[in-house]
Amino acid sequence: MLHPQPYHGKLIIVEGIDGSGKSTQIDLLVKWLTAQGRTVYFSEWNSSELVKSTTRLAKKEKLFTPTTFSLLQATDFADxxxxxMLPMLKAGAVVLADRYAFTAFARDVARGVDPLWVRNLYSFAPQPDLALYFRVPLEVAISRILSARAKIKYxxxxxxxxxxEDKVESFTLFQKRIMEEYERMIEEFNFTVINGTQPIQAQQKQIRALVRRVLNGWEGLPNPMAAAGKNKKRQKKQKTREVA
Known part of the structure; x- marks a missing residue:
C-alpha cells in the first residue's frame, strides 16, 4: 500500500487497459470540475518534456529493454x-491524472520486471484520494482500439x-497480462471499479457522485477565472432586472 496523501489538495486518478474509456471520462471530469469553480490540474502518462525526445528515439530504434523502459517511464512520472502535480496538491488544487504509478505496476510487471522493484521506484507517490479502475472485457477494449487507430505501435x-509475430495477437496477449495485474491490485490499492461497458453518461454520473463524496466539506483553491465569470453573470442579471 502506498502512503496516505498528506497534502491540502485532492488527487484523483484513472486507470485501465487501452480502450477502457478512462481518458474520455477524465476529460469530462476536468470540464465538470472546472465549471464548478474548482482549480484543476490535469496530467497524463508519458508527457514530460524532460524525457520525451529520449523516449521517442529509443522507441524508434527499438532500444528499450523492460528495465530501461521502466526506468525512463519512472523518470517521466517523477518529473x-x-x-x-505536487506543487498543485500543496496549493490546494484538484489534481487529475490519466494513469498513475499503477500503470507502471501493471505494464512493467507484464513485461517481466520484478513487482517489488517497480513499487520501490514509485515509493514517493502517495495513495490517491480516489483511484478509478475502468474494467472492460478484453475483446471490447481490443475492438475499440482497432476501430479507432490506423495501426498499433510496436x-x-x-x-x-x-x-x-502478429501485431494484433501480440497486443491482445500483452493487454491480457496487463489486465491481470490490474485485477490483482484492486484490493491492494483500494481501486473503485467502474464498469467501462456502461453508456458514457451513466459512467460519468457515477464518477461525479464519487467525486462529490471525496470533495464534500473540503475547501480547496478557488478558480479565479470561474469566480470572475460568475460575478459577470450576476452583474448582467442585476442590470437586466434594473432595466426591467
Whole structure:
C-alpha cells in the first residue's frame, strides 16, 4: 500500500487497459470540475518534456529493454510529480491524472520486471484520494482500439516480448497480462471499479457522485477565472432586472 496523501489538495486518478474509456471520462471530469469553480490540474502518462525526445528515439530504434523502459517511464512520472502535480496538491488544487504509478505496476510487471522493484521506484507517490479502475472485457477494449487507430505501435503491442509475430495477437496477449495485474491490485490499492461497458453518461454520473463524496466539506483553491465569470453573470442579471 502506498502512503496516505498528506497534502491540502485532492488527487484523483484513472486507470485501465487501452480502450477502457478512462481518458474520455477524465476529460469530462476536468470540464465538470472546472465549471464548478474548482482549480484543476490535469496530467497524463508519458508527457514530460524532460524525457520525451529520449523516449521517442529509443522507441524508434527499438532500444528499450523492460528495465530501461521502466526506468525512463519512472523518470517521466517523477518529473511531472515533483514539478507540477505536487506543487498543485500543496496549493490546494484538484489534481487529475490519466494513469498513475499503477500503470507502471501493471505494464512493467507484464513485461517481466520484478513487482517489488517497480513499487520501490514509485515509493514517493502517495495513495490517491480516489483511484478509478475502468474494467472492460478484453475483446471490447481490443475492438475499440482497432476501430479507432490506423495501426498499433510496436511497444504498445508488446512486440518486444516475442509473444507473437502478429501485431494484433501480440497486443491482445500483452493487454491480457496487463489486465491481470490490474485485477490483482484492486484490493491492494483500494481501486473503485467502474464498469467501462456502461453508456458514457451513466459512467460519468457515477464518477461525479464519487467525486462529490471525496470533495464534500473540503475547501480547496478557488478558480479565479470561474469566480470572475460568475460575478459577470450576476452583474448582467442585476442590470437586466434594473432595466426591467
Amino acid at each position: 511531472r510529480w515533483e514539478n507540477y 511497444y504498445e503491442a508488446g512486440m518486444d516480448l516475442g509473444l507473437s
